[in-house]
Amino acid sequence: MGDTGAMTATTITPPGQTAARSARGSYWITTFGCQMNKADSERMAGILESMGYQQARAEQEADLVLYNTCTIRDNAEQKVYSYLGRQAQRKRSNPHLTLVVAGCVAQQEGESLLRRVPELDLVMGPQHANRLDTLLAQVEQGQQVVATDGHHILEDITTARRDSQVCAWVNVIYGCNERCTYCVVPSVRGREQSRLPEAIRLEIEGLAEQGYREITLLGQNIDAYGRDLPGITPEGRRAHTLTDLLHHVHGVRGIERIRFATSHPRYFTERLIDACAGLDKVCEHFHIPFQSGDDEVLKAMARGYTIDRYRRIIDRIRQRMPDAAISADVIVAFPGETDTQYRRTLDLIEEIGFDQVNTAAYSPRPGTPAADWSNQLDEAVKVARLQELNALVERTAKERSARYLGRVEQILVEGINSKDPNQVMGRTRTNRLTFFAAARPSTDGVTGATWQPGDLVDVRIDQVRAFSLSGTLA
Ligand code: SF4
Structure with missing residues (x-):
């Protein structure tokens, strides 16, 4: 339940659906979860195509099936197991089928996934997405491979096979050093690793040459960009920040729009807001999860900011960019959340008037602190709060839409x-x-x-x- 945006299961489908068999065979990727996973899937699809695989017409025809998994919510995880069950059965009659589980469930479960589904060939955590070809080479030699160790992410940007021909995601920082008490991301995606600005700009220049017009800079906590990179400016601040990165990539010819996600209120700076207002390609849309409208709940979540700070950020954005759209993620029914605290979340949604809010009822994730707390709320409370919240989110979104x-x-x-x-x-x-x-x-x-x-x-x-x-x- 990280700052992850909407959760879906998607498949990579080629324009024109022309795929068939190739020398290497055909592949199928199903992606669960957030934009980070979708971006990883596009890179892995690119690697498979550079190895000679082609996109299959249907999952049941594919020679290689890859599930890029999400562990943010329990239902996404359960879905993977049911998909895997079907493929494991297929593999029993077709031993040449290659079965891969990538992403966060792979990272979290590791070898125990092999015990649960012995038909699997490869279990690989998100930090290994760029090494898919190397790992598959080991599989081809007859090994069952588990790649979940902490790994320095390789620069490999040339092979992504992107779903859109117009908008592209560009990873700028992997991992997360925060410790929000409900979130599995730090344990499955590891420590922060920022890419160098030069490599990011090169990737964006390549995208512009291919005809892309919009890029979204991606990071689990994008405001952390650059804090693991060396360098101090003469004024004594970090040499690499998201603000500097926006300036660095803004001049790429052919790119018309720049977005970024996901922002963290703890680190969102006035300098960043001023840069967004001043750089005309940076779009007036800000995705800033607030998670709860109550300071005590925020403290229990270890988010590191207060609602007053959040308000000041939004005020500043609206001062500089009055028409800006604001979206957010929110969790209700966090352990111990009282009705009064929950109502503060509703009040904040009314007060801010969000353009969009991704909502979730709290779901305990194994290995996170909050999962072990004894003050969990009943399912019925979760369902009721989520329903009421969703109705409010829809109403405020509609009110915001009216201005158009x-x-x-x-x-x-x-x-x-x-x-x-x-x-x-x-x-x-x-x-x-x-x-x-x-x-x-x-x-x-x-x-x-x-x-x-x-x-x-x-x-x-x-x-x-x-x-x-x-x-x-x-
Ligand atoms: S900041 Fe990091 S730990 Fe906190 S919710 Fe986002 S991804 Fe999870």
Whole structure:
């Protein structure tokens, strides 16, 4: 239950679905969990393709099946075991099938996963994502491999096979040194390791050359960026911070939008806010988890800030960027949370008026301090609080969406809406999903079909919903 954003299970699916068998065979990746996992999956897909694998048409046809797992919530973990059960059964009749479990469940369970599912070939923690080819070479020699030791992450940025052709995630810091009492991330993803600014900029330049227009700098706690890198400025501050990194990558030609996630209120600085206001490619959207609206609960969570500090951050952002969108993560029914404390969370959501909040009821994760506390709340309380919270989040999001009605918004076109081929989808700078009628791209210049993925277009918003907008090309 880290600062992880929305949790989903996704599969990497190639544009055009052309995949079939190759010399090496075909692969299938299913990804559970957060953006960090999705970014890891894209890199692993790239490595598999550079090894000669091709994307399979369906999981049941694949020669190599990889589950990139998440342990943030119990249901995500249970889902992996049920998926694995099906593949283990398949492997009994097809011994050439290669079965891989990567990500946080792999890191946490390690060898015990092999005992539970002996059909597995490879169990690898998130720090080993860039070594997939080396680990598979060991598997090909007939070994069953477990790679979960603390590992310095290799720079390997050239092979990612990205889902989007327009927006790309760029890892800038791996791991987390915080010790939030509910969170497994530090134990599964290890200590912070920042990438060098030069390597990050090179990756972004490469992305711009490939046609990407938007990048999201990623870190579990992105405000920690650079604190493990050496260097002090003449003014006596750290030479490498997220603010400096934003300045460093801002000039990359071809990149139109820059985002970053996930922010930590403890480390979010005024200097960063001022930089965001001053750098025109940095979008006015801030994802800053607050987790609870009550100071005592925050203390029990070991978050290291108060709600007053959180308010001051939001005030400062809104002073400098009045239209900025604010999103957050929140946990309700944390051990010992009283009804009054829970209501403070609701009050804060009303007061701030969030554009989006990822919500969760507390779920104890093995190996975290809070999991052992005796003041756990009943399931019924968790369900009731979560339901009420979700209704409030939807209402405030809808209220925030109302401000777009009648406005012309700049939309970065991502492609056709997969649920409705008559619509194009993209996002506002503030990260609201936006749809508009698709006039297919044409070359005659007469039909007015003017968009392509990666274009920035002006759309007049004529319908607003809690989490998305619709409009017409202006
Ligand atoms: S800051 Fe680190 S420890 Fe705290 S919730 Fe986020 S990932 Fe987990």
